[in-house]
Structure formats: C-alpha cells, structure tokens
Amino acid sequence: MNRLNGKVAIVTGASSGIGRATAKLFAAEGAKVIVGARRQAELESLVAEIKAEGGDAAALAGDVRSEEYHKGLVALAVERFGRLDIAFNNAGILGEAGPSTGVSEAGFAEALTVNLTASFLAAKHQIAEMVKHGGGSVIFTSTFVGYSFAFPGVAAYAASKSGLIGLTQALAAEFGPQHVRVNAVLPGAVDTDMYREMNDTPDKQDFITNLHALKRVAAPDELARSVLYFASDDSSFVTGTASLVDGGASITRT
Numbered sequence: 001m002n003r004l005n006g007k008v009a010i011v012t013g014a015s016s017g018i019g020r021a022t023a024k025l026f027a028a029e030g031a032k033v034i035v036g037a038r039r040q041a042e043l044e045s046l047v048a049e050i051k052a053e054g055g056d057a058a059a060l061a062g063d064v065r066s067e068e069y070h071k072g073l074v075a076l077a078v079e080r081f082g083r084l085d086i087a088f089n090n091a092g093i094l095g096e097a098g099p100s101t102g103v104s105e106a107g108f109a110e111a112l113t114v115n116l117t118a119s120f121l122a123a124k125h126q127i128a129e130m131v132k133h134g135g136g137s138v139i140f141t142s143t144f145v146g147y148s149f150a151f152p153g154v155a156a157y158a159a160s161k162s163g164l165i166g167l168t169q170a171l172a173a174e175f176g177p178q179h180v181r182v183n184a185v186l187p188g189a190v191d192t193d194m195y196r197e198m199n200d201t202p203d204k205q206d207f208i209t210n211l212h213a214l215k216r217v218a219a220p221d222e223l224a225r226s227v228l229y230f231a232s233d234d235s236s237f238v239t240g241t242a243s244l245v246d247g248g249a250s251i252t253r254t
Helices: 017-028 042-054 067-081 105-133 153-178 193-196 201-209 220-231
Strands: 008-012 032-037 058-063 086-089 136-141 180-187 242-245
Touching: 008 017, 008 058, 008 067, 008 105, 017 032, 017 042, 017 058, 017 086, 017 220, 032 042, 032 067, 032 201, 042 058, 058 067, 058 193, 067 105, 086 105, 086 220, 105 136, 105 153, 105 180, 136 220, 180 220
Parallel strands: 008 032, 008 086, 032 058, 086 136, 136 180, 180 242
Antiparallel strands: none
C-alpha cells in the first residue's frame, strides 16, 4: 500500500526478530531504511533481501550503548537518503535474570543502559533531525512485563522496559508542538531469540502460551504491522501511548 512512500526510517535491533521483520515491512511499504544492530553479517544479509525485493536500505553495525553510534545512524540516513522521518528503537536485552537479591549492580545497570539509556540517546539525535524536516515518528519497544503484570526473576528487564513508557510520554509532550509523535509498543510473547532464551523448555512455552487470551504467541511479522501503524500517517493523531500488542495477556485470568 506504500504507506511509507518517500519516508526514511532507522530500525535498531534489526538483525533478527521484531526489528528484522519491521525493517522488511517498512521497505515493502516504500520507506528507505537504515538498519542497525551489532552483527554485521546479519545486517548485510537483511539489506540484500530488502534490495532483492525492490526496496532500498543501508546498514551500520555498532553498539547501541554508544551515543556516537546513534549519531552515525542518523548521519547515514541523511547522507544516503537526505532526511529522517521514522525511528524504531527496538534493540534490547533480557539482562541479568534470577532472584533479585542475587542480581549484581553491574547486571542491573547493563539492562538500564541497553534498554533505556540507549533508547534515550537514540531519540535525542533522531528527534533533532526530524524537526528539521517538519516532524516524524519515534517508536520504542517496551513490554507487557512490569506494566500489566510481571514475572519473578526479571526485575532488571521489567524496570528498564517500563522506563521507556515514561520516556515516551515525556518526549511526546515535549516535541508534539514540533510535529514529532512518540509511542511505545508493548508486545506480549513473540517467537524471537529472546523469547526462546527465557522459555527454553516445552513446559515453560506452554505456560507462557496459556497466559494469552489467544492461546498462542505472536510471530514477529504481527508486531511489525503494529509498529507500521505508528510509523505511518494512519496514527497521525496518536502520540504518547503505551500500546499493548499482547494477544490479550493483560486481561486473561484463565
């Protein structure tokens, strides 16, 4: 449908899972895409796929904890495609898990750095570029964990991802007058590498599946379509939201 025709987007965490699916969907909808992650080979493969399907993309590998990396992603978007309209800040980690009384300070700090501080640093430079061109859309990947309910043993993950909701609201209020919209998607369980890391036995996967009203987990493509809504003009009057895309996990008690 070319809902992003003429737009330029950055997608972080693009080497796999939700980020990869979203980068491909953005390109299919007409956007030129800058893809970022740590793994160069996976990014190069993604760019090749996008180009083979008629899209346009470029890759820059790096560490989202680095502010210079975020500057570089924005600079590449401007150098290659002339502007920046959309940013999907999706990179994240589970972080150190286990009983919270045993989680190290370093482990907790790492989750905050990768999941929250890095997203702030990304948005800082993305928004500065967007306002030069009349606005844009920033989307963060948060989670239902620590928002609608929580699990034992993932305090660092829950705290860092919940912080993104406050960041979303603050940035939306601050930059709404400059036509920058900021929203967060809160996935339920999605069949990604992180999901399989957290749920590494059939019993664990059955338990998680049953938490959802739909009695299944999502495919990455399903999350990508929700992100597309926030990236496109379909959501032109939507900003500052924490949008559950959770298969009904937040309302299920059976």
